[in-house]
Amino acid sequence: MGFGRIGAPELILILAIALVIFGPSKLPEIGKSLGKAIKEFKSGANQATDKEDEKEDDKK
Template sequence: MFGKLGPTELILILVIALVVFGPSKLPEIGKALGKGVKEFKAHTANITSEITGEVDKKD
């Protein structure tokens, strides 16, 4: 139930965001959100590689 968002839910979220923020702010919000996700993935990959390196050192 909570695992996936279907097309109907995504459309509803986009319509609500359009009403709340307006059409001029949506590109800025999308850009900031994309940048945040990209940084999160980069930091996650960095931490994963550090942990893997430490585990390999102990073996």
């Protein structure tokens, strides 16, 4: 038994559990925070990649 892909039924179940735990008023706030965190992570990852590329260019 593996943890493969998450399908529509699993996603609906996860969202229903989150709704019960956090309530309808907190879900938009949680989603906004999660989106912001992902955006900042991607930005940091891109900056790190750019710095590595600059170091490789300096070595040449």
